[in-house]
Amino acid sequence: MTTFSESDLSRLRSTISGPVLLRGEPGFADAVRGQNLAVTHEPELAVGAAGEADVSAAVAFAAAHNLTVDVLATGHGSHAPVTAGLQLLTGDLDGVSVDAATRLATIGAGARWSAVIEKTAPLGLAPVTGSSTHVGVVGYTLGGGLGPLVRSHGFTSDWVRSVRVVTGDGAVVTASATENQDLFWALRGGKYGLGVVTEITIELAPIPSLYAGNLLFATEHREQVLRGWVDWLPTAPADVSTSVALITMPPLPFIPEPLRGQRVLALRFARPGSVADGERLAAPLRALAPALTDDLGELPLAEVARIHGDPEDPGESWSAGTLLRRLDQALVDVLLGTAAAASSPLAVVELRHLGAAMATDVPEGSAATGRGAAVAVSTVAAGPEPVRAQGPAAFEAFKAAAGAWLAEHENVSFGDASTAESYRAMWPAEAYERLARVRAAHDPAGILSPPWLRSA
Numbered sequence: 001m002t003t004f005s006e007s008d009l010s011r012l013r014s015t016i017s018g019p020v021l022l023r024g025e026p027g028f029a030d031a032v033r034g035q036n037l038a039v040t041h042e043p044e045l046a047v048g049a050a051g052e053a054d055v056s057a058a059v060a061f062a063a064a065h066n067l068t069v070d071v072l073a074t075g076h077g078s079h080a081p082v083t084a085g086l087q088l089l090t091g092d093l094d095g096v097s098v099d100a101a102t103r104l105a106t107i108g109a110g111a112r113w114s115a116v117i118e119k120t121a122p123l124g125l126a127p128v129t130g131s132s133t134h135v136g137v138v139g140y141t142l143g144g145g146l147g148p149l150v151r152s153h154g155f156t157s158d159w160v161r162s163v164r165v166v167t168g169d170g171a172v173v174t175a176s177a178t179e180n181q182d183l184f185w186a187l188r189g190g191k192y193g194l195g196v197v198t199e200i201t202i203e204l205a206p207i208p209s210l211y212a213g214n215l216l217f218a219t220e221h222r223e224q225v226l227r228g229w230v231d232w233l234p235t236a237p238a239d240v241s242t243s244v245a246l247i248t249m250p251p252l253p254f255i256p257e258p259l260r261g262q263r264v265l266a267l268r269f270a271r272p273g274s275v276a277d278g279e280r281l282a283a284p285l286r287a288l289a290p291a292l293t294d295d296l297g298e299l300p301l302a303e304v305a306r307i308h309g310d311p312e313d314p315g316e317s318w319s320a321g322t323l324l325r326r327l328d329q330a331l332v333d334v335l336l337g338t339a340a341a342a343s344s345p346l347a348v349v350e351l352r353h354l355g356a357a358m359a360t361d362v363p364e365g366s367a368a369t370g371r372g373a374a375v376a377v378s379t380v381a382a383g384p385e386p387v388r389a390q391g392p393a394a395f396e397a398f399k400a401a402a403g404a405w406l407a408e409h410e411n412v413s414f415g416d417a418s419t420a421e422s423y424r425a426m427w428p429a430e431a432y433e434r435l436a437r438v439r440a441a442h443d444p445a446g447i448l449s450p451p452w453l454r455s456a
Contacts (some may be wrong), residue, residue: 003065003066003067004045004061004065004067008061008065009022009045012047012057012058012061015057016047016048016049016050016054016057016058017050017051017053017054018047018048018049018050018054018089018092019031019046019047019048020045020046020047020048021045021046021047021048022044022045023042023043023044023045023046028046031046031048031089032046032072032082032087032089033075033314034072034075034076034077034314035074035075035076035314035315036075036076036079036314036315036316036317037314037315037316038316038317038318038385038388039079039080039081040081041070041072041081041082041083041087042081042082042083043070043082043083043084043085043086043087044067044084044085044086045067045085045086045087046086046087046089047061047086047087047088047089048089048091048092049088049089049090049092049093049109050092050093051093052093052164052166052172052198052199055088055090055093055109055166055196055198056166056170056171056172057170058086058088059088059166059167059168059169059170059196059447059448060169060170061086062085062086062447063168063169063170063445063447066445066447067084067085067086067447068084068085068086068447068448068449068451069085069086069087069088069196069447069448070082070085070086070087070088070450071087071088071090071109071139071196072087072088072089072090072091073089073090073091073093073109073110073136073138073139074091074110074112074134074135074136074139075091075314076132076134076135076136076139076140077136077139079319079418080418080450085447088196090108090109090110090138090196090198091110092110093108093109093110093111093198093199094108094110094111094112094115095107095108095111096108096111096115096116096119097119098116098119098120098123098125098204100123100125103125103203103204103205103206104161104201104202104203104204105119105120105127105201105202105204106199106200106201107137107138107199107200107201107202108198108199109136109138109196109197109198109199109200110136111136111137111138112133112134112135112136112137113127113129113130113132113133113134113135113136113137113140114133114134114305116129116137117129117133117301117302117304118302120204120301121300121301121302124206124207124208124301125204125205125206125207125301126204126205126206126207126210126301126304127156127159127202127204127205128145128147128149128153128154128155128156128158128159128202128205129147129148129149129156129304130145130146130147130156131147131148131305131307131308131310132305132308132310132312133304133305134305134310134312137200137202138197138200140156140413141156141157141160141188141200141202142157142187142188142189142190142191142194142197143157143189143191143411143412143413144156144157144188144189144368144369144370144411144412144413145157145413146352146354146358146370146376146411146413146414148212148241148243148268148270148304148307148308149205149241149270149272150241150352150353150354150356150357150358151236151238151239151240151241151353151354151355151356151357151358152238152239152240152241152270152271152272152356152357153205153357154357154358154360155188155189155358155366155368156202157187157188157189157366157368158188158361158362158366158368159202159203159204159205160187160188160200160201160202160203161176161177161201161202161203162174162175162176162179162184162200162201163175163176163183163184163187163197163199163200163201164197164198164199164200165183165187165194165195165196165197165198165442166195166196166198167195167442167443168195168442168443168444168445168446168447168448172198173195173442175187177364181364182434182437182438182441183195183438183441183442184364185364185365185366185367185434185438186367186434186435186438186439187367188362188366188367188368189366189367189368189369189411189412190367190412190435190438191412191413191417192412192417192423192449192450192453193439193443193446193448193449193450193453194438194439194442194443194448195442195443195448196448205272207272207301209272209273209274209275209298210270210271210272210273210298210299210300210301210304211269211270211271211272211273211274211275211277211278211279211282211296211297211298211299212268212269212270212271212278212296212299212304212306212307213268213269213294213295213296213297213299213306213307214266214267214268214269214295214296214306214307214308214309215266215267215269215285215286215291215293215294215296216264216265216266216267216291216292216293216294217264217265217266217267217288217289217290217291217292218262218264218292219262219263219264221265221288221289221290222246222263222264222265223332223336224288224289225244225265225267225288225289226244226246226265226332226336227329227332228285228288228289229242229244229267229285229288230327230328230329230331230332231329232284232285233327233353235284236353237271237281238355238356238357239271239272239273239356240269240270240271240281241268241269241270241271241353242267242268242269242270242285242353243267243268243308243350243351243352243353244265244266244267244268244350244351245265245266245268245308245348245349245350245351246263246264246265246340246348246349246350247263247264247265247266247347247348248261248262248263248346248347248348249261249262249263249264259292263342264292266309267285267288268307268308269282269285269296269307270299270307275297275298278296278298279296282296315382316382316383316384316385316388317380317381317382317383317388318380318381318382318388318391318392319378319379319380319381319391320378320379320391320392320395320416321376321377321378321379321413321414321415322376322377322399322402322406322407322410322414322415322416323354323370323373323375323376323377323406323407323409323410323411323414323415324373324374324375324376324377324402324405324406324407325372325373325374325405325406325407325408326374326375326405327351327374327375327405328405331402331405334398334401334402334405335349335351335398335402337401338394338397338398338401338402339377339379339394339395339397339398344394345381345387345390345391345394346379346380346381346391346394346395347380347381347382347383348378348379348380348382349377349378349379350376350377350378350379351375351376351377352375352376352377352378353374353375354370354373354374354375354376355373355374358371359371359372367427367431367434367435368411369409369410369411369412369426369427369431370407370409370410370411370414370426372407372408372409373407373411374407376411376414377398377414378414379391379394379395379398381394409425409426409427409428410422410425410426411426412426418452419452420452420453423452423453439453
């Protein structure tokens with residue numbers, strides 16, 4: 001329900017450098033469109049920020065007029081439609097600066113990982129990125145971030161050193177290990193309702209070389225490779241990160257003819273270090289079955305996105321995930337009988353090996369959850385609405401059958417964060433209460449929280 005007048009809107013437009021668009025105005029639909037074309041945003045008002053001052057002014061306007069604020073940067077976090085309030089567009093805040101001497105990168109709210117890698121790779125430095133370098137740095141990192149180097153380098157949020165944040169009253173603060181420590185703790189993994197991040201500073205990892213890539217196996221070898229990988233996991237070195245993805249290839253022209261319609265398995269491998277050591281450590285996985293394709297080798301830091309090969313074009317999809325406390329052959333039976341069955345509507349079912357560096361929290365502590373989990377599961381149903389509509393039931397059937405393997409707490413980027421109850425269950429009680437106190441301190445009116453979180 002609109003709570004501002006034409007004169008209020010005129011004053012906002014005179015203050016903001018970026019565009020200010022009402023629902024239905026020319027350019028509005030394009031401005032609020034995300035990567036997931038199955039989700040259509042229709043807020044009352046869209047405000048494009050050209051700088052931090054615009055973010056502050058927009059949040060202050062929302063607070064004065066009792067409007068909720070949703071943030072849209074690169075559009076990858078759009079899982080539910082925004083139908084009211086003010087949508088703040090931060091995509092133009094995409095500056096990236098790198099200090100090679102201190103190994104620090106300062107990154108704007110709208111920057112993608114690809115922009116960071118472009119500046120850091122020539123220096124032999126690497127951000128601890130997500131599997132896709134097309135996604136935004138900030139939204140991904142606020143949830144913790146479990147990328148292709150998760151075992152060797154931990155959560156992405158573990159590498160955050162400071163954050164610039166606009167709080168619920170429009171004030172700008174810096175959070176770090178020495179300033180606004182409670183907010184800093186919460187921002188590294190707490191994700192929602194903590195402020196609008198305008199800039200984040202992360203430490204870069206020195207990675208002189210990387211042995212990585214993936215092995216692709218045909219339908220007839222899926223189960224053999226999956227079970228072999230599960231048996232291999234207890235021997236996996238702490239600096240080797242792997243995952244498997246059971247993928248139903250769509251019958252579309254851009255898919256090579258031999259792969260169209262096949263139910264393949266992609267085995268991803270990443271280890272910082274030499275080619276010789278990488279080849280030795282990957283040898284047992286190569287030996288599991290003949291591969292359709294094998295691109296394991298020395299991988300330039302600038303091409304880290306090749307490990308997972310996530311799509312970058314917008315499309316229609318539904319996704320969900322969970323964490324497992326352990327992975328064994330009995331769980332493989334459950335998986336093959338539910339989420340990865342031949343009749344499953346899920347186009348992708350991925351199992352990502354966790355532990356090692358990810359299991360240990362940073363010295364000052366953080367809100368990132370799931371450190372005790374052994375495996376992250378993510379699923380995707382893609383394509384037309386009738387196909388996507390079957391995704392939730394298929395995923396819930398898997399979770400119900402896998403109850404004995406589910407981790408005690410989820411991670412906000414993999415679990416169900418769509419209700420107050422499911423969000424609360426992601427943290428131990430003490431950590432959740434601390435998050436609630438931080439949100440209340442920096443956004444007492446709750447305008448920066450999703451609707452379901454305001455009732456928590």
